Amino acid sequence: MRIDLHTHSTASDGTDTPAELVRNAAAAGLDVIALTDHDTTRGYAEATAALPAGLTLVTGAELSCRVDGIGLHMLAYLFDPEEPELARERELVRDDRVPRARGMVDKLQELGVPVTWEQVARIAGDGSVGRPHVAEAMVELGVVDSVSDAFVPDWLADGGRAYVGKHELDPFDAVRLVKAAGGVTVFAHPLALKRGRVVPETVIAELASAGLDGIEVDHTDHDAPTRARLRSLAAELGLLTTGSSDYHGSRKAVRLGECTTDPEIYGEITRRATGAFPVPGAGGTGR
Numbered sequence: 001m002r003i004d005l006h007t008h009s010t011a012s013d014g015t016d017t018p019a020e021l022v023r024n025a026a027a028a029g030l031d032v033i034a035l036t037d038h039d040t041t042r043g044y045a046e047a048t049a050a051l052p053a054g055l056t057l058v059t060g061a062e063l064s065c066r067v068d069g070i071g072l073h074m075l076a077y078l079f080d081p082e083e084p085e086l087a088r089e090r091e092l093v094r095d096d097r098v099p100r101a102r103g104m105v106d107k108l109q110e111l112g113v114p115v116t117w118e119q120v121a122r123i124a125g126d127g128s129v130g131r132p133h134v135a136e137a138m139v140e141l142g143v144v145d146s147v148s149d150a151f152v153p154d155w156l157a158d159g160g161r162a163y164v165g166k167h168e169l170d171p172f173d174a175v176r177l178v179k180a181a182g183g184v185t186v187f188a189h190p191l192a193l194k195r196g197r198v199v200p201e202t203v204i205a206e207l208a209s210a211g212l213d214g215i216e217v218d219h220t221d222h223d224a225p226t227r228a229r230l231r232s233l234a235a236e237l238g239l240l241t242t243g244s245s246d247y248h249g250s251r252k253a254v255r256l257g258e259c260t261t262d263p264e265i266y267g268e269i270t271r272r273a274t275g276a277f278p279v280p281g282a283g284g285t286g287r
Contacts, residue, residue: 006244015249079183182275218243
């Protein structure tokens with residue numbers, strides 16, 4: 001089985017619609033795909049309706065968190081999307097995205113970058129607007145060569161000249177809320193140093209004690225020594241280890257299934273979840 005547990009659609013900051021995403025996943029030879037858009041479950045219905053036969057959908061989300069001034073992302077799988085407390089927190093994060101993006105546009109304009117809110121809104125479309133959309137606007141203007149080039153201290157990286165904060169969950173609260181909603185939690189790309197500051201391993205240990213289920217090890221932002229260290233840490237802490245592409249469509253040069261999760265780990269995730277269940281494809285016709 002080929003299992004990719006971290007992907008994004010146009011419901012947040014990917015370029016594939018949810019329907020296109022599942023069709024592309026089947027074409028890429030995947031057996032299981034998780035839809036983990038940022039702080040939203042809006043893509044579930046479309047992805048389910050279009051799900052091809054032979055492909056299983058794991059519903060999820062990537063939750064925006066912050067601890068001790070350091071941003072991190074928490075993957076949440078198979079939780080009840082209607083559970084009110086978790087739904088309320090996701091809504092608070094989403095509601096803060098527009099004023100945050102407008103604030104980044106204002107800062108860029110002060111720095112001499114002629115980006116406009118209308119341009120960013122056009123790029124975001126119906127998705128949850130975020131930094132990648134602002135970064136893409138900078139690419140369109142020729143300010144940077146790629147989206148990743150905008151995520152540097154000079155521009156949009158945490159604490160960067162054009163960075164603006166937003167409402168984010170405490171990761172310990174995120175673990176608690178997801179668990180209460182019957183879900184499973186995995187710390188996304190925990191040592192992706194190229195993205196900026198990362199939390200110390202002591203925090204990962206504390207999260208494990210608080211109920212964290214796993215850490216994402218095989219990820220394109222982790223080199224071989226980092227993956228080895230994370231596997232060792234996971235063994236010490238009794239955490240599951242996953243692998244995922246973190247696919248965003250054409251916005252990033254990463255292929256579906258570039259990193260995958262061991263079927264036994266996937267099986268354990270599904271065994272632990274009580275809020276929702278994987279959806280088997282039945283030859284969907286959604287567009």
